[in-house]
Amino acid sequence: MSELRFRQVHLDFHTSEKIPGIGGRFDKSKFQEALKRGHVDSVTLFSKCHHGLSYHPTKVGQMHPHLSFDLMSRQIEACREIDVKCPIYLSAGYDEWAAFAHPEWLACSREGKSFNPTQPGFKALGFDTPYLDYLCEQIIEVVENFDAADGIFLDIVGPRDNFSPIALTKMHGFGIDIFDDAAVSNWKYQVLQNYFARTTVAVKTGDSKRKVFHNSGHILKGAPEINRWNSHLELESLPTGGWGYDHFPMSAKYAATTGFDFLGMTGKFHTTWGEFGGFKRANALRYECAAMLAFGAKCSIGDQLHPNGEMNLDTYALIGAAYAEVETKEAWCRAAVPISDIALFSPEALIGNSFIGRSKYNQAEEGAARMLLELGAQFDVVDGACDFAKYQLVILPDTVTLTGEFLEKIEKYLENGGKLLLSSASGLNSEKTEFALNLGLELVGKSEFVSDYLVPTAASPTSPVRGPFVVHGGAFN
Amino acid sequence: MSELRFRQVHLDFHTSEKIPGIGGRFDKSKFQEALKRGHVDSVTLFSKCHHGLSYHPTKVGQMHPHLSFDLMSRQIEACREIDVKCPIYLSAGYDEWAAFAHPEWLACSREGKSFNPTQPGFKALGFDTPYLDYLCEQIIEVVENFDAADGIFLDIVGPRDNFSPIALTKMHGFGIDIFDDAAVSNWKYQVLQNYFARTTVAVKTGDSKRKVFHNSGHILKGAPEINRWNSHLELESLPTGGWGYDHFPMSAKYAATTGFDFLGMTGKFHTTWGEFGGFKRANALRYECAAMLAFGAKCSIGDQLHPNGEMNLDTYALIGAAYAEVETKEAWCRAAVPISDIALFSPEALIGNSFIGRSKYNQAEEGAARMLLELGAQFDVVDGACDFAKYQLVILPDTVTLTGEFLEKIEKYLENGGKLLLSSASGLNSEKTEFALNLGLELVGKSEFVSDYLVPTAASPTSPVRGPFVVHGGAFN
Amino acid sequence: MSELRFRQVHLDFHTSEKIPGIGGRFDKSKFQEALKRGHVDSVTLFSKCHHGLSYHPTKVGQMHPHLSFDLMSRQIEACREIDVKCPIYLSAGYDEWAAFAHPEWLACSREGKSFNPTQPGFKALGFDTPYLDYLCEQIIEVVENFDAADGIFLDIVGPRDNFSPIALTKMHGFGIDIFDDAAVSNWKYQVLQNYFARTTVAVKTGDSKRKVFHNSGHILKGAPEINRWNSHLELESLPTGGWGYDHFPMSAKYAATTGFDFLGMTGKFHTTWGEFGGFKRANALRYECAAMLAFGAKCSIGDQLHPNGEMNLDTYALIGAAYAEVETKEAWCRAAVPISDIALFSPEALIGNSFIGRSKYNQAEEGAARMLLELGAQFDVVDGACDFAKYQLVILPDTVTLTGEFLEKIEKYLENGGKLLLSSASGLNSEKTEFALNLGLELVGKSEFVSDYLVPTAASPTSPVRGPFVVHGGAFN
Amino acid sequence: MSELRFRQVHLDFHTSEKIPGIGGRFDKSKFQEALKRGHVDSVTLFSKCHHGLSYHPTKVGQMHPHLSFDLMSRQIEACREIDVKCPIYLSAGYDEWAAFAHPEWLACSREGKSFNPTQPGFKALGFDTPYLDYLCEQIIEVVENFDAADGIFLDIVGPRDNFSPIALTKMHGFGIDIFDDAAVSNWKYQVLQNYFARTTVAVKTGDSKRKVFHNSGHILKGAPEINRWNSHLELESLPTGGWGYDHFPMSAKYAATTGFDFLGMTGKFHTTWGEFGGFKRANALRYECAAMLAFGAKCSIGDQLHPNGEMNLDTYALIGAAYAEVETKEAWCRAAVPISDIALFSPEALIGNSFIGRSKYNQAEEGAARMLLELGAQFDVVDGACDFAKYQLVILPDTVTLTGEFLEKIEKYLENGGKLLLSSASGLNSEKTEFALNLGLELVGKSEFVSDYLVPTAASPTSPVRGPFVVHGGAFN
Known part of the structure; x- marks a missing residue:
């Protein structure tokens, strides 16, 4: 499989069926000019958007009613002429057109709500309904009839509550008790795995090496059964768009360890x-593009194409300012491997192959990562599959209790001379009653006061405060 | 059209698809024996119940999965042999089978809820969806292929919020602004009229005189555009089932005036x-059956048939105790016409052809009706279409303000020597600022105190209290 | 102690400090005339009302600001001249004047609310504050300086949440943990007993036989430690005022057993x-007065005196209509003792000396009492202190499980030939796992279905239904 | 009045009555040593804390029950010996001891709540109750009997809802309708002004030049009737304590203009x-102390003294690190006057002498201030009393519409050659229908779209984007 390009654009094109003149000002040469101005060498183009509309003729779905030609193919053609790659986007989880054509495919909450009729918002389809067949047919149509050589990008992927009549019938058929939360949760995992299997097979139609990425807005750590369906990873992380500036470094330093x-x-x-x-x-x-290179990532910048198909040259001047720099550096970045002395274990990795309990933010990991970044230390963010032997130091931040295989792995690492840095409850057994490791340390207990105090001793000579200082939330002794 | 029978049974038969052995103990002669024991001469039989299941072979819908023969036809046959009539019931508003087969047909509230997946309850279908076509086809199948000579009973009829994708699309097509409550309300009325027209035409297939009744649990007063779709009226009113003992007299005394x-x-x-x-x-x-006769009504007693199809002889002994008495009296009741001196105008009649704002209970009408019943006075409950000339007295209870044609009608009635009894705000103009009628009365105003006092004068010599007595809620002066 | 009079009036006189001309139209002879017209022989007069204002000069409290003479004494004088008794009323639990003069005495809920500043409503004082001293001084002033020979009536008595600063300090002093509901509940009982002791002693000042009644709106059954503080009982029970027509019979039939x-x-x-x-x-x-006589009670009719002190002659004509009849019958009612064959045990009596969990209504007792009343059976309502030996039948309705002394008492009653009528769970042990009594009955268990069915056998030959009939809520087998 | 010292400590000493051994380890020489280590030249000492307890003998209030000597006087003595000034603190708005001794003095919300009995939290006293007399007596006792030469600091000052019985009676007496929000608001202002007058007079007892500061946690802009009661201003603004790093610069640049x-x-x-x-x-x-000097302020650092009275030497080493630097610079800072070219008008100043509608944060002012700070521009934050003539530029950020005297002032400023920078709705009339100023600009209207677009023209040649860019929230045209 070919390597990812360094200077990508993710060219969103969600256009309501109410907008006239779709693609009316598309001009191949101008399109090419914009890409060139942006120093872009790959652009993700749209087959089907959240509105469920296709930007090319289709026998499966619904072409945009105000589009009169095969826009996607014209865009692909423009790209091919100037050696710009063009992965193809299909919205998987949202599809307004399908929602209206087949309301029975909508996912429905435990309270019986599929969507709010009086509020704007994209509608979520159930992967446990015939919608999945429909989606797979759309994928197959694209890969068989269009130039999808550079792969497929599937968006809005994740587990989803569904208590619609169709889902209830299916759950009933599989003997799932809808009042048994664990059973429902497991069922949702099965539905998701089925989604992955079906859509991935569809993408590979005719080319078993065709790239595919299933986007959930965050790369799960320690979830190989989720991530394995991807050909590569795309780390969605707009610092001003809700992810913050801390999300990308932690995500990239993890992605770099996955291969x-x-x-x-x-x-x-x-x-x-x-x-x-x-x-x-x-x-x-x-700054952001430079950081991507520094963390071992290729770059992608999100844009939204105007409904009339005309590229915004201000945007591509802006992108060009960053990508021109990337272009000069990328030769040295290709196949670069980060060499880190330190492994920061992500508490998120303890969750396993599930979306539940995760969030984009993880305080313990984030606190440790900030300190390491400020220190300029070289570190990887790792999960339990990591080979600790290559690290001089493993950090278990705050909440990493130890048990089973992971405990044995850490013990072996220590036997072989590894160093461990523990904070708060990390290193304790899962009941937090004693240390799981033989560290020469004894757990006296959790302090009985919610705020407790530590007094620096001769062992910590550099502390500027010598008297007691407060530990909010209490301390282990 | 033939007259209604006097001794009917409404034989509910809602049976879940989970119940085995449907009709397994049906025996024609036993069925006939029960009807005879009950002195029953008409029984409403089930084609399709709330579960959406049919009790006979069907090419349109779904026969009950645990029914192996044409139960309805066997029941009809039993009736024909002993001259018992048998109107056919179809559930119009509820249909579980359709809800699961076609979730897109469900009605959906403004909040986006179609039903509560975790609670029991029948699901409401939208008459503004293809469900209406399906329902009409079911009706036509029954009237064309089975013996529906005694008419069709359609249940659970009324306007219904529907903001499902299908309904939103349809409203959008008709230019209905879903945030304009009046427009939505009017739209719901159109949907309902369309339901009436479509289903009534379906019932009449092959026999333009075939009876039909659309049941809403209450006969609307002053709503000719709703009631006109019926061949006759069935006044559902179980005193212990939520309607109370006051509901039937008021409803019957109104029905008797409608023709x-x-x-x-x-x-x-x-x-x-x-x-x-x-x-x-x-x-x-x-008592209840005697009251029906006294109020000019035929009788119907609701029962629920056991899923195995066997009639409960205790029930029919009980029914027989009442119907044996009816049988001895009915010859004198046939074509009987109530002669009343007094017209009690129902405030409900001011609402017009709409379901909104009604309830089974109407305090002003109920208070007046109770007094008249206790006095043993002969009265009719009337709406604005009434010919007041035949009454010596018209009562406008509490809330009947006067305007337009109705005002003119009352004025003419008074000119011709009619007598009017007004209470509270009745007789005022709609702004309640003065009397709409020239009564020799002057409205001074509404008392400024929430509780006000009246002092009896020589004009009311029989009041046992001679000093001031309280008028809760304030009085008009 | 003298017997209660038969024809009493409870003459409410709650008058806001904003009302001018209090007692301005009081006229002794007219006052007497009204009482005579009403055939009244006892009238409860007001020392202090809910507004906290006194209707006589006072050195302790606050005389009504718009009262210029000793109204109460003038009323007493009027009564004495025509041999009408006159117990004296003081509002104990409500006192608006004290609430404004001493806001620190207000009772305060667990949420920190003493009253709603923007809503009307009387304010509740805390008996665990110096208000209790103030109230006792008011009582002593009345009994020492006025003619209180016919006793004292204290109103609005009961336990009360109080988490005001004063109450918190007191609870803290007694070591009460305010988060321990049982401890707080017990504390409230101690506060109430202290109220009873302090006020009752105050009433007895100078006359240890002076009558006193503490009114809570309902006579607690099986609560001797509450009731013992009274000289006699007054059964407040206005059928149209929230108590309903069922409350008085049950209450009276209990009171008659208390002595x-x-x-x-x-x-x-x-x-x-x-x-x-x-x-x-x-x-x-x-009807109501006749019922009181029939149930062994004297009569009292509540009235509210006009602020100007003038009696309403319409009212006393009305009262006279009833009391004239009482007068002709009372000679035969005096010292009459009801003779009952049946003891209906009140489930309320299981609660003990506490206000918690009671209500004016008690479904199990009410159902049984209605049946007995309709049957015209002679019965007493009894508590656990009852001597069952005098009854041929004891009824334990629905919820009376048996344990300890009460069980032994019932066993002895049965040994001596008594008859027991049990319904639902009555007669079971407290865990409801088997019968507490040896009845030749065996408890198979509670039915597993929420609605269960009974089939009449030859042992119940009079049941008109011979097949299964439903038991809502399930049955014990 | 003497100038403020540069190196102050605000030495909090709120100690519960439950804590034993208050001041038990106070040692004059150690106390002096700590102050010296901290390079402190003024320390605010406690007369009465939030718990309502005094730290010296008192005939008015309540000395801490576990304090056995005159701690405050010993602290003052220590300060005098080493020429450290010592203003005296009294908690005005909170007083736990008074709350329990006089619950009737508590302020009470419109919902009837004075405090939550089950939650920790200081209780708010009403300045419209006798508590104000009590507070004034405490102040007078301090200034008459102790060495309060360096002034008084009164804390927790502001308007407060009070609907307690005492407050209701007082409002009723003044004819305030408690349902008239404007009347209640005005009443609260009168109560607050009365607080200011009474307490300030009390502070001046015996020395009309004695300093006083009334702390509300924020210096109100454009509220001379509030601020005039102070001798000087103390800008409470802990960046990590809820105020943030933006609050102090805006507050200081305003304070510097007030004189x-x-x-x-x-x-x-x-x-x-x-x-x-x-x-x-x-x-x-x-950094923070350096910023204070740069903005023309003296410095004060908050600390909390240990209940045992012993100073924390770690703390004073820390403070010393900052204050040693201040000490070397203060000679050059004394009487320094900021010279600014730019006046940033605070929208907060439009509110007037009221606390309502303010918050510590003001987005329009904050946005402008951040830009000016980042540009390194010299600016003052000003209110309407400002003499604009000394500024080359006046900025009216976002929400400053113009009317009346303020409009005339701006017009005169412009006539005299001043420059105005307006953003968003600033400069419009109060109805926002046209420009209040003759600027050669015409208001076309507010855009009809919630997000609108601007296209840079030749007049803004430096904009890197030349095409349309978005204006969130819509734009004025």
Whole structure:
């Protein structure tokens, strides 16, 4: 499988069926000019958007009613002429057209709500309904009839509550008790795995090496059964769009350990996706792209194409400012491998192959990562599959209790001379009653006061405060 | 069109698809024996129940999975042999089978809820969806292929919020602004009229005189555009089932003025519909049937047939105790016409052809009706279409303000020597600022105190209290 | 102690400090005339009302600011001249004047609310504050300086949440943990017993036989430690005022077993207390008074005196209609003792000396009492202190499980030939796992279905239904 | 009046009555040593804390029950010996001891709540109750009997809802309708002005020049009737304690224009007030003190003294690190006057002499201030009393519409050659229908779209984006 390009654009194109003149001002040469101005060498193009509309003729779905030609193919053609790659996007989890044509495919909450009729918002389809067949047929149509040589990007992927009549019938058929939360949770995992299997097979139709990425807005750590369905990873992380500046470093330092080729995805927006006329300052974009390279990632910048198909040259001037720099550096970045002395174990990795309990933010990991970044230390973020032997130090931040195989792995690492840095409850057994490791330490217990105090001794000579200082939340003794 | 029979049973038969052995103990002669024991001469039989299941072979819908023969036809046959009529029931508003087969047909609230997946309850279908076509086809199949000579009973009829994708699309097509409550309300009226037209035409297939009744649980007063779709009226009113003992007299005294042949419908249940093993005391049932005759109605008693198809002989002994008495009296009741001196105008009649704002209870009408009943006065409950000339007295209870044609009608009635009894705000103009009628009365105003006082004068010599007595809620002066 | 009079009036006189001319139209002879017209022989007069204002000069409290003479003494004088008794009323639990003069005495909920500043409503004082001293001084002033020979009536008595600063300090001093519900509940009981002791001693000042009644709106059954503080019982029970027509019979049939002299208290109001200008129909009042006599009670009718002190002659004509009849019958009612064959045990009696968990209504007792009343059976309502030996039948309705001394008492009653009627769970042990009594019955268990069915056998030959009939809520087998 | 010292400590000493051994380890020489180590030249000492307890003998209030000597006087004595000034603190708005001794003095919300009995929290006293007399007597006792030469600091000052019985009676007496929000608001202002007058007069007892500061946690802009009661200003603004790093610069740049001598008050805490054992990093404290000097303020650092009276030497080492630097610079800062070219008008100043509608944060002002700070521009934050003539530029940020005197002032400023910078709705009339100023600009209207677009023209040649860019929230045209 070919390596990812370094200078990508994710060219969103979600256009309502109410908008006239779709693609009316598309001009191949102008399109090419914009890409060139942006120093872009790969652009993700749209087959089907959240509105469920296709931007090319289709026998399966619904072409945009105000599109009169095969826009996607014209865009692909423009790209091929100037050696720009073009992966193809299909919205998997949202599809307004299908929602209206087949309301029975909508996912329905435990309270019986599929969507709010009086509020705007994309509608979520159930992968446990015939929608999945429909989606797979759309994928197959694209890979068989269009030039999808550069792969497929599937969006809005994840487990989803569904208590619709169709889902209830299916759960009933499989003997799932809808009042048994564990059974329902397991069922949702099965539905998701089935989604992955079906859509991935569809993508591979006719080319078993065709790339595919299933986007959930966050790369799960320690979830190989989820990540394995991807050909590579795309780390969606717009610092001003809700992810913050801390998310990308932690995500990239994890991705770099997985063996996947990967890219970092930010946006050209002042705020977040879909913001026409919002521009990030050029220096911010230069910083973000430089950080991507530094963390071992390729670059992708999100943009939204105008419904009339005309590229915004201001945007591509802006992107060009960053990508021109990337272009000069990328030869040295290709196949670069980060060499780290330190492994920061992500508490998120303890969750396993599940979406439940995760969030984009993880305080313990984030606190440790910030300190390491500020120190300029070289570190990887790792999960339990990691080979600790290559690290001089393993950090278990705050909440990593030890048991089973993972405990044995850590013990072996220590026997072989590894060093461990523990904070708060890390290193204790799962009941937090004593240390799981033989560290020469004894757990006296959790302090009985919610705020407790530590007094520095001769063992910590550099502390500027010598008297007691407070430990909020209490301390282990 | 033939007259209604006097001794009817409404034989509910809602049976879940999970119940085995449907009709397994049906025996024609036993069925006939029960009807005879009950002195029953008409029984409403089931084509399709709330579960959406048919009790006969069907090419349109779904026969009950645990029914192996044409139960309905066997029941009809039993009836024909002993000259018992048998109107056919189809559930219009509820249909579980359709809800699961076509979730897109479900009605959906403004909040986006179609049903509660975790609670029991029948699901409401939208008459503004293809469900209406399906329902009409079911009706046509019954009238064309089975013996539906005695008419069709359609249940659970009324306007219904529907903001499902299908309904939103349809409203959008008709230019209905879903945030304009009046427009949505009017739209719901159109949907309902369309339901009436479509289903009524379906019933009449092959026999333009075939009877039909659309049941809403209450006969709307002053709503000719709703009631006109019926061949006759069935006044559902189980005193112990939520309607109370006051509902039937008011409803019957109204029905008697409409020109429709009508029946009163109570139940054999101790409480309400669906109560297997619950029995009303025989004297209660005798009283209720006698009251129906007295108010000019035919009788109908609700029962629920056991899923195995066997009639409960205790029930029919109980029914027989009441119907044997009816049988001896009915010759004198046939074509009887109530002669009343007094017209009690129902405030409900001011609402017009709409379901909104009604309830089974109407305090002003109920208070006046109770007094008249206790006095043993002969009265009709009337709406604005009434010819007041035949009454010596018209009562406008509490809330009947006067305007337009109705005002003119009352003025003419008074000119011709009619007498009017007004209470509270009745007789005022709609702004309640002065009397709409020239009564020699002057409205001074509404009292400024929430509780006000009246002092009896020589004009009311029989009041036992001579000093001031309280008027809660304030008085008009 | 003298016997209660038969024809009493409870003459409410709650008058806001904003009302001018208090007692301005009081006229002794007119006052006497009204009492005579009403055939009244005892009238409860007001020392202090809910507004906290006194109707006589006072050195302790606050005389009504718009009262210029000793109204109460003038009323007493009027009564003495015509041999009408006059117990004296003081509002114990409510006192608006004290609430404003000493906000620190207000009772305060667990949420920190003493009263709603923006809503009308009397304010509740804490008996665990210096208010209790103030109240006792008011009582002593009345009994020492005025003619209180006929006793004292104290109103609005009961336990009360109080988490005010004063109460918190006191609870802290006694080591009460305010988060320990049982401890707080016990503390409230101690506060109430202290109220009873302190106020009762105050009433007895100078006359240890002076009558006193502490009113809570309901006579607690099986609570001797609460009831013992009274000289007699007054059964407040206005059928149209929230108590309903079922409350008085059950309460009276219990009171008759306690050995206390007692009266039934209804009102002359159309609805409830404080309704100026509302009149009950004379027949209703005649019925209620006749019922009181029949149940062994003396009579009391509540009225509210006009602020100007003038009696309403319409009211006393109404009362007279009932009391004239009482007068002709009372000679035969004096010292009459009900002779009952049946003891109906009140489930309320299991609660003990506590207000918690009671209500005016008790479904199990009410159901049994209704049946006995309809049957015309002679019965007493009893508690656990009852000597069952005098009854041929003891009824334990629905919820009376058996344990300890009460069980032994029932066993002894049965050994001596007594008969027991049990329904639902009555007669079981407290865990409801088997019968506590050796009845030749075996408990198979509670039915597994929420609605269960009974089939009549030859042992119940009179049941008109011979097949299964439903038991809602399930049955014990 | 003497100038404020540069190196102050605000020495909190809120100690519960449950804590034993108050001041038990106070040692004059150690206390002096700590102050010297901290380079402190003024320390605010406690007369009465939030618990309502005094730290010296008192005939008015309540000395701490576990304090056995005159701690405050010993602290003053220590200060005098080493020429450290010592203003005296009294808690005005909170007083736990008074709350329990006089619950009737508590302020009570419109919902009837004075405090939550089950939650910790200081209780708020009503300045419209006798508590105000009590507070004034405490102040007078301090200034007459102790060495209060350096002034008084009164804390927790502001308007307060009070609907307690005492407050209701008082409002009723003044004819305030409690349902008239404007009347209640005005009443609260009168109560507050009365508080200011009474307490300020009390402070001046015996020395009309004695300093006083009334602390509300924020210096109100454009509220001369509030601020005039102070001798100087103390700008409480702990960046990590809820105020943030933006609050102090805006507050200081305003204070500098008022003519008051003023100080900035931060804390030595890692988070906020009351954190024993929490230490700010020394560099942070050095930065904050340097910023205070730069903005023309004296410095004050908040600390909390241990209940045993012993100073924490770690803390004073930390403070010393910052104050040693201040000491070397203060000679050059004394009487320094900021010279600014730019006046940033605070929208907060439009509110007037009221607390309502303010918050510590003001987005329009904050946005403008951040830009000016980042540009390194010299600016003052000003209110309507400002003499604009001394500025080359006046900025009216976002929400400053113009009317009346303020409009005339701006017009005159422009006539005299002043320059105005307007953003968003600033400069419009109060109805926002046209420009209040003759600027050669015409208001076309507010855009009809919630997000609107601007296209840069030749007049803004430096904009890197040349095409349309988005204006969130819509734009004025």
